[in-house]
Amino acid sequence: MGLLLAGIFGVLSLIFAVALSISILKRDQGTERMKKIAKAIQDGALAFLLEEYRTMYLWVIIFAILIGIVISPYVAVFFALGTIFSTLSGFFGMYIATRASVRTTNAATKSTGEALFVAFSGGSVMGLTVTGLGVVGSLLTYFISVKFLPQVSPLVAVTGYSIGASFVALFARVGGGIYTKAADVGADLVGKVEAGIPEDDPRNPAVIADNVGDNVGDIAGMGADLYESYVGSITAAIILGTLTLGNNASTYIYLITGYGILSSIVGVISSLVASKINIAPQKALNIGSVIANIFAIIVFFIISKGIPNGTNYFVAIITGLLIGLAIGFITQYFTSANPIVEIAKSSSEGGAATTILSGMAVGMESTFIPLLLIAIGIIISYRFSGLFGIALAGLGMLSTLGISLSVDAYGPIADNAGGIAEMSHLSHEVRERTDTLDALGNTTAAMGKGFAIGSAALTALALFSSYIQSMQMDTLNVMSPYTISGMFVGTSLPFLFSALAIMAVSRSAGYMVEEVRRQFREIPGLMSGKADPDYKKCISISTKGALKSMILPSLIAVVSPFAGLIIFMSYGKEFTGGLLAGALLSGVILAIYMANAGAAWDNAKKFIEQGNFGGKGSEAHRASVVGDTVGDPLKDTAGPSINILIKLMTTISLLFGPHIVKFLVK
Template sequence: MSRQFLAEGIELSGGDRGLVAAVAVVALAALVVGAVLLKEVLAAGQGTAKMQDIAKAVQEGASAYLNRQFRTLGIFVVVVFALLFLLPAEDTGERIGRSLFFIVGAVFSATIGYLGMWLSTRANVRVAAAAQAGQSGREKAMRVAFRTGGVVGMFTVGLGLFGAAVVVLVYAGQAPRVLEGFGFGAALLAMFMRVGGGIFTKAADVGADLVGKVEQNIPEDDPRNAATIADNVGDNVGDCAGMAADLFESYAVTLVASLILGTAAFGSQGLLFPLIVPAIGVVTAVIGVYITGARPGESGLSAINRSFYISAVISAVLCTAAAFAFLPGTFAELGGVSAEIAATEGNPAVIAAAAVLIGIVLAGVILWLTGYYTGTEHKPVQEVGRTSLTGAATVILSGISLGFESAVYTALVIGGAVYGAFLLSGSVIVALFAVALAGCGLLTTVGVIVAMDTFGPVSDNAQGIAEMSGDVDGEGAQVLTELDAVGNTTKAITKGIAIATAVLAAAALFGSYKDAIEKALVEVGGVFEAQDFVAFTPNVLVGLVIGAAVVFMFSGLAVNAVTRAAGAIVFEVRRQFRDNPGIMDGTTKPEYGRVVDICTRDSLRELATPGLLAVMAPIAVGFGLGVGPLAGYLAGAIATGTLMAVFLANSGGAWDNAKKLVEDGHHGGKGSDAHAATVIGDTVGDPFKDTAGPAINPLIKVMNLVSVLIAPAVVTFSVGADASAPVRYGIAVFAVGVVVAAVVVSKRRGTVIGDEPADPPSGSPSVPAQATVTDPVQARATGGTA
C-alpha cells in the first residue's frame, strides 16, 4: 500500500460535506430517540417503599464507585494526552487534533459507561415492580428492561457516529489520523472500566455466593448477606457501564479502521461510505428496540432474537441499496484511487455491499452459536447441569470442555468472515477495506446488541431487589427468574459479538500499521522489506509468542485480582455473621457499606497492572525487537485473544445457566448437593465471563492502536539519520521495567485467601499478613475466620 494514495490529498466537495452533515444529524436523532426511551423507562412504576430503598442503596454505591474510578483514570488520560502530543504527526494541526480527540473519545466512552450505570440502577426496581403483577406483567417487565438497554444503545451509536462525522467535517483528508486518537481514547477508557468494573462485580458475587449460598445455605440475594448490595452494584458498574463503554469503543475503533483504509481503497467515497453504513444502523436499531416484545407463551430469548434478526435483515437490505446508490460501478469512476487499482479491480458497489453483508451474517451466526452453547434450552448447558449429580469437579470440567469447544467454532466463524471479506478483492488495500466494512456491517446491529447486554444486569438486579424486599413472589418471582436466565444468555452473546468486532477491526488496522511503517521509511530513506514480516522469520515468531503470552498474563492478572478481592469479601461477610448473630434471625441489619468500600478500593487498586501491561508491552516489543516482530506480536495477541475471550465467556455463561437450571428444580433443586456443585461452578465462571474474558476485547484494540501510533517513532529510531540504538533500546528497557514492576507489585498482594487480606475499613478486624487461617479456633485468636 503506497502512502501517496492515502487521505492527505483528499478534499471534500460541498455535496460530500452535506452528506457528512446529514450523517451528523442522524447521529443527533439517535440521541433524541435515546432521550425519548429514557423518559419512557423512568415513567414506569417503582414498586414498594422497601424496593425503592434497596434500589437507592445500589444507586449510591454504583455512583460512588464510578466517580472514584473516573478520578483515578483522569491521571492516565492526562499522561497519555501528553505522550500522544509528542508522537510524530504530519503537522501541528494533526498532532493537536489527535490529542484532543483522544480526550473526546475517552470522555464519550466514560459518558456511555456512566449513563449505562445510572439508568440501569433506576430501571432495575421498575422491572421488579412490573413483575409484581405476575404473568400479566411479564411483557411490561421485559419491555422496560430491554428499552433501558435501548437508551444506552442509542447513545452509543449517536455519540460514536457524531464524533466521527465531526472529525471528517473538520479535518477531511486528515480525519483518519485524528480518529486514531479518538479510537484510542475510547478503547483505553473501556478497557479500564471493563477491568475495574469486572473486578468489583465478581469479587462481590463470588464472596456473596461462597459465604451466603455455600456456607450459610441462604438464597443468593438474601438481605442477611452483607455482600448483596455490593453484588447488585457490581452488576451495574461491570456489565452495564463496562460493557457499554466496550461496545462504544468497538464502534469507534471499527470506524477508525474503515476510514483509514477507505480513503486508500475508494478515495473520497471511501471516506464517506463507512459513515453511511452506521447511519443506517441507527434506523435499524430504533426498529429493533421498538419491536421487541414477548408474545404469549413465547420465551424472552426468542423475542429478543427475533428482533435482532429482523433488524439485521433490514440493515442488509438498506446497506446494499446504499452501496449501489452511492458507489459507482467501476473503480475508474472513483476519485483519488491509484491507476493500478482502477485497472485491476471490479465493481466497488458489489465489493462494499458483499463486505457489509458478511459482517451482518457474522453477527447472526455468532448470536445463534453463542446462544446454543450458553442457553438453558439447549443440550450443552443441560449437560453441564446434569454433571452436578456427580459433584463440583465434574461441573467445572464439563464447563471448561464446553468453553474450549465453543471457542474453536466461534474462531472458525470469525476467521471465515475475515477471509471471505479478504477474498472480495485481489488488491490488499481494497481487501482490507472490505474487512473493515464487514466490521461496520456487524455494528449496524450495535444498538440492539447494547440493549441485549444491558437487559441481563437489569433483570439480575430486579430479581435481587425482589428477593431482598420480599415483595415479589409466586408468578412474579418466576417471571424475574426467567428474565435473569435470558439475560445470562444475551450477555454471553454480546461478548461473542464484541470479540468478533475486535478481530475485524484489528485485522483492518494491520493495513494502517503497515501504512504508518511505509510512510516513516520513505521519510528516512528506508525501504519496506516484506520478508521482515514473514511469520517463519525467528524474530517475528518471537513477537508472535510474546503477543500470545501477554493475553495469558492479562487474563491471569484479572482472575487473580478477583481472587484477592473476593477473599477480602469472604472475610468481611463471615466476620459480620460471626460478630452479629442478630443478622441471621433478622433483628440486625448487615453493614452493606463495608463490603461496597472493600470492592471499590480493591478494584481501583488492581486497575494499574493490566492497563500498564496493555500499553507498555507493545512499546517494549516495538522498540526492542522492531516493527516486524511487533506485527507478529499483534497477530499472536489477536489469535490467542479470540480463543481465550470466547472460552472464558462461554464457560462462565454455561456454568451460570447450569446453576439456574438446578435452581428451577432440576437435579434436586435448591439446597441439594447438585445445587452446591453448580454454585461452585458459577463462582469459578464469574471472573471468567465478567472480568477476564470481556476485557480481552478492548485489550486487543488498545494494543493495536498503540502499535499504529508508535510505528513511525520505532522506524525513526531504527533507520536513517536519526537512528539511535541507545534511545530505542532505552525506551524498550523502560517499558519492560514498568511491566515487571507492576506485575511484581501485583503478585506481592498475595493470591491465597488468608495470606494477605485487604485492609478492612476502619473498625473491622484484620488478619496478620502471611497467616493462613484454616481452623476456627485459630481464626478467632487471630481476628480472622475459618
C-alpha cells in the same frame, strides 16, 4: 450530504434514548423498601464510578501529554474527546439502568411481559446512546480535521479518537469486572454455599455490593467496551477505505453506520411492541434483532449499488453481519440447551470437580465453529474487496449494535430486578418472573460478547494491516526470528493479562468472604433477620480491590507496543508486528472460551435452581454454585476485556509506530 445524514441518525438515536429514559423515570418504583434498596445500589454505583474515573483520568492526562509531544497537540485533543464520549456512554447507560431495575421489579408484580418491556427499555438506552455517541463523536472528529485542521490527517485524527475510546474501555471493563465479580463470588460462596441462604438474601452483607457490581461492570463497563468496538470498526474501515477509495470512502462508511443506527431503532421498537403484547421473552428479543438485520441488509444494498464496486463492498458488509449473527446463535446454543443440561448433570453426579471439567469442555468446544466462521469471513471479504473488505466485514458485524447491545444490556437490569425482589420480600411469583428474564439475560450477554470478540478479530486484523503499511513493510516475514519472537511474546500477553485480572478478583473475593463470615459470626440477630448487615463495608472492599488492581493489567496494553518498538530498535517493527499477530490469535480464542464457559456454568446453576437435579439446596446446586463462581471472573472480567486489549495494542502501534521508528533510525 451523506455525512450530514449519518449525523442526523446519530442524533436521532440519542433523542430516542432520552425519550425512553423519560418514560422509564415516570414509572412507579414500588414500595418504600424497594426504593430504599434501589437508592443504596444507585449511590454505591455512582460512588465507585466517580472514584474509578478519578484514577483513570490521571493516566488519561499522562497519555494525552505523550500524544501531544510525540504526535500533535490536536491529536491529543481528539484522544481526550474519545475518552470523554466513551465515559459518557457508560455513565448514562448505568444511570438509567440503576433506575430501570427497581421499576422492572415493580412491573414484574403485574406480568413477565411488562417487566421485559421496562428492562429492555433500560437496555435500549445503553444501546442507542453508545451508537449515537459513537457515530457523532467519530464524525465530529473527522469533520473538524478535514475542514479546520489541514495539518492533521483525518486518519490520524480518528485513530487518536479511537485510542481514547479504547483507553477508557479497558480501565472501565477491568475495574468494573473486578468489582462486580469480587462481590458476586464472595456473596455466593458464603451466602449460598456455606450459610445456605437464597441468592440476594438481604441478610447477606455482600448483596448490595453484588447488585452495584452488576451496574458498574455489566452496564458501565460493557457500554464503554462496545463503544470502543464500534468506534474501532469505523476507524479501521475509514483508514483502509481511504487507501482504496480515497476521501469518498468516509461518506460511504458513515452512511453504513447511520443507516445501521436507523435499523437498530426499528428493531428496538419491534421488540418493545412484542413485549407489550406478551410474546415470550426470547421471541420478543429475537424479533427485534431479525427485523433490524433484514432492514439493514436491504438499505445497505441500496446504498452500495450507487458507488463503483459497491456490490463487492456490500458482500463484505453482509458477510460480517451474517457471521456475527451466526456466532450469536452458536453462543446461544452453547450457553443454553443441551450443554447446560450436561453440566447440571455433572454437578449431580460428581460434584464441583466434574462441574468445572464439563464447563471447561463446553467452553473449549464452543471456540471452534466461531473461529472457523471468522476465518471464512476473512477469506470471503478479502476475495471481494481486499483488506478494505475485512474492515467492512468488521463494520457490518457491528452495524446493528444498537439492537444487539440493547438485548445485551437488558440482562443486568433483569438481574438487579431479581435482587431487589428478593431483598424486598416480594412474592415467589415475582421472583420467578425476574429469574426467567435473568436466565435469558445470561445468554444474551454471552451473545453480545461473541459479537464483540468476533468484530474485534476482524477490526484488529484490519488495523494490523494498516500498521504493516504505515511501517512501509510489504508483508510480515514470519520466518524472521524477530517476528517469531514477537509472536511468542504476543501469544502469552492475553494469558498474562487474564491471570492478573482473575487473581485480582480472587484476592478481593477472599477479603469479601472473610468480611461476610465475620458479620455472620459477630452481628447478633443477623441470620435470624433481626439485625441489618454492614453493606457499606463490603462495598468498600470491592471498590478498593478494583481500583488498586485495575492499573497493572491495563498498562500491559499501553506499554507493550512501546517496549517492542524501542527495545529492538531497527527490528522493532517486525517484533511488534509479531507481538500484535500473536496477541490477536490467542486473544480471540481465549476470550470466546472464557465468555462461553462462564455463561454455561451460570445457566447450569440456574437450570438446577428451577427444580432440576434436586433443585436449590441440593448437592448438585452447591456444586453448580462453585462452577458459577469459577466462571464469573472469566466471563465478566478477563474475557470481555481481551478484545479491548488486542485493539488498543494495535491502534497504539499504528499511531506511534512510524514516529518511534523514524526517531530511532535518526
